[in-house]
Amino acid sequence: MALNTVPVTCLKEHIDSEMHHIRLQERTKQHVREQMEGGKRMKRKMNVGWVLAMVLVLLSCSVAMGSDALNLFREWHDTTAEYHMEEDDQSWLLQLGVMAEEAQLLEDVVWEVAAEDPWPGLTVIFDQVYFDGNKLTIGFHYPCTTDGVRTNVDDPLFDERVLAYKSEDQSEENIYFWHQNKIGVEGSWARAQYQTWVDMEVFGEKYDYQYGNFVGHEQEIYGHLYTVDLTQIPGYQMGDDVELTFVAKQHLWYDYLDDQGVYYDMNVDEDERHDTFTLVVKPESK
Amino acid sequence: MDDRKMIRDAQTAVVRMMEAYGDSIVRLCCLYLKDANLAQDAAQETFLKAFRHYESFRGESSEKTWLTRIALRTCRDMTRGAWYRLVDRSVTPESVSPSMPDEKADYGEVAEVVMALDEKYRVPILLYYYQELQAKEIASILHLPIGTVLSRLKRGREKIKEQLQKGGVPFWL
Numbered sequence: 001m002a003l004n005t006v007p008v009t010c011l012k013e014h015i016d017s018e019m020h021h022i023r024l025q026e027r028t029k030q031h032v033r034e035q036m037e038g039g040k041r042m043k044r045k046m047n048v049g050w051v052l053a054m055v056l057v058l059l060s061c062s063v064a065m066g067s068d069a070l071n072l073f074r075e076w077h078d079t080t081a082e083y084h085m086e087e088d089d090q091s092w093l094l095q096l097g098v099m100a101e102e103a104q105l106l107e108d109v110v111w112e113v114a115a116e117d118p119w120p121g122l123t124v125i126f127d128q129v130y131f132d133g134n135k136l137t138i139g140f141h142y143p144c145t146t147d148g149v150r151t152n153v154d155d156p157l158f159d160e161r162v163l164a165y166k167s168e169d170q171s172e173e174n175i176y177f178w179h180q181n182k183i184g185v186e187g188s189w190a191r192a193q194y195q196t197w198v199d200m201e202v203f204g205e206k207y208d209y210q211y212g213n214f215v216g217h218e219q220e221i222y223g224h225l226y227t228v229d230l231t232q233i234p235g236y237q238m239g240d241d242v243e244l245t246f247v248a249k250q251h252l253w254y255d256y257l258d259d260q261g262v263y264y265d266m267n268v269d270e271d272e273r274h275d276t277f278t279l280v281v282k283p284e285s286k
Numbered sequence: 287m288d289d290r291k292m293i294r295d296a297q298t299a300v301v302r303m304m305e306a307y308g309d310s311i312v313r314l315c316c317l318y319l320k321d322a323n324l325a326q327d328a329a330q331e332t333f334l335k336a337f338r339h340y341e342s343f344r345g346e347s348s349e350k351t352w353l354t355r356i357a358l359r360t361c362r363d364m365t366r367g368a369w370y371r372l373v374d375r376s377v378t379p380e381s382v383s384p385s386m387p388d389e390k391a392d393y394g395e396v397a398e399v400v401m402a403l404d405e406k407y408r409v410p411i412l413l414y415y416y417q418e419l420q421a422k423e424i425a426s427i428l429h430l431p432i433g434t435v436l437s438r439l440k441r442g443r444e445k446i447k448e449q450l451q452k453g454g455v456p457f458w459l
Contacts, residue, residue, distance in 0.1 A: 011396065011415040011446075015313065018394020022316050024308030028326045032304060032333045036297045 111277045113248045124198060124248065126279065136228045136242055138200065138279075201245040203233045246277045296340035300333050307350055308333075310417070311357050316393075317412055318361040320401050328364055332357040347423070354417050355427050358409065399449045407442035410435050 111124040126138065199206065205228070230236045311332055316325035335356050336343075343352055393401065400411060413424045414435075421439070425432040 011400075011411075012418065014396045015317070015394070015400065015416055018397045019313050019316065022309075022313050022322055022325070024304060024312045024329055025326055028312075028330045029301075029304050029308065031330055032300065032337070033297075035334055036293075036300060036337050 111246070111248075113275045113277075124246070124277070136202070136230055138228075138244060199247045199249065200228075201247070202228050202242060203230075203236060205233055241280055244279045246279065248275045248277070249273070292341060296337050299340055300337045303336065303349060303353060304333055307353055310350075311353055314354065314412060314417060315357055315361055317397060317401055317416070318358070318409070319364060324364065328357065328360050331360045335360065347426075350417065351419060351423055351427070354413065354419065358413075358427065396446075396450070399446055402449065403442055403445055407438050407445060410438045411442040411446070414439055 111126070113124065230238075230242070308329065312325050312329040315328040315332070316322050319325055319328060332353060336353060339356075343349075347355075400408060403411065409428065410424055413419045413427065414421065419427070421432055421435050424430075425435045428435065430438075
């Protein structure tokens with residue numbers, strides 16, 4: 001179509017006009033209908049017998065293997081940590097298959113993201129690693145009190161909180177640090193926020209901040225999980241070391257309302273600070 | 287409510303949603319993925335996810351917002367797949383053989399400009415101007431402060447304007 005002018009308010013009309021031939025195809029609708037008719041259950045109901053059997057198997061395995069079987073030792077220095085997984089542990093995990101995902105395997109590792117003016121410091125605690133040789137799940141949390149206020153900030157003007165957001169349909173939850181400095185003046189205000197989040201990279205695959213895998217925020221735990229299906233990563237072979245790189249990103253945004261009531265948004269997308277941390281999970285036998 | 291009734295209700299709702307929002311969702315996926323065929327897959331997956339999780343939809347946001355959220359997540363997951371990156375997206379419509387039954391040969395000028403935006407600008411622009419969501423809803427979907435959404439919309443608009451003007455298309459805000 002010929003375009004003389006494109007008012008942005010008409011962007012939808014233009015795109016719809018340009019893409020009028022792109023429609024949800026009948027065969028796509030048909031696939032959806034067929035799969036819905038396939039009798040897939042929307043929600044898997046827990047079978048009490050199955051759960052009991054799983055608990056019994058887990059208990060018997062724990063007794064048989066002893067707690068040592070789950071002990072992994074760790075070394076970490078500066079911003080690098082290594083986990084060594086005993087060969088027996090790995091084979092035990094492989095035998096357990098999906099149940100291995102339920103096991104907490106590692107001691108906590110603490111990553112102190114250094115404070116760097118104006119960025120505040122941050123503590124990240126890696127407290128869960130589930131690894132069955134193919135699927136790796138990393139969990140971490142930020143320590144804070146139950147109401148989400150961190151305790152290590154003395155400046156009364158500096159209101160630092162961990163906020164938990166629930167999406168409108170409650171299907172996902174998002175957390176990030178929100179460091180807010182409010183300067184109240186009658187009729188005006190200014191505030192600055194430093195958001196922090198942690199992304200992960202493994203074998204060159206980047207995993208941005210995951211929204212849908214929230215662990216929960218009971219008591220002092222605010223955290224979330226990353227899950228990596230290693231079988232989907234080209235070149236990975238079971239038993240390979242798994243090196244994970246975590247990047248803490250801090251982002252500054254500030255805005256203010258002047259005494260005339262005019263709002264100014266001073267968001268600076270490019271102004272981000274990164275700090276990285278490497279975690280290696282490897283079989284002890286290597 | 288028994289399972290069968292729940293499933294029937296979900297099927298009815300999803301069929302209705304496909305009729306009401308199908309074209310809009312598949313175009314959104316196409317604008318995100320830059321590939322009309324992948325967009326059909328993403329839309330199919332979106333409606334199947336809606337079916338599987340219909341029980342959890344509480345009507346606190348509109349159906350359209352809910353579907354948009356699922357579609358975005360589906361597209362995002364697809365672009366993370368290693369295979370996605372192997373596809374050469376630098377191929378121009380002109381270089382594609384006319385015998386190929388590919389819808390992407392005719393996206394249109396404005397759509398192409400929007401597709402060329404960085405994701406951080408493209409997604410808010412699509413949600414605001416194409417899906418016609420409020421900035422507040424977009425902030426919720428993208429987990430960004432509303433100020434960031436507004437800022438990205440502003441920059442996105444500027445970039446669209448710049449690109450269209452480069453191509454000789456007048457653009458006014």
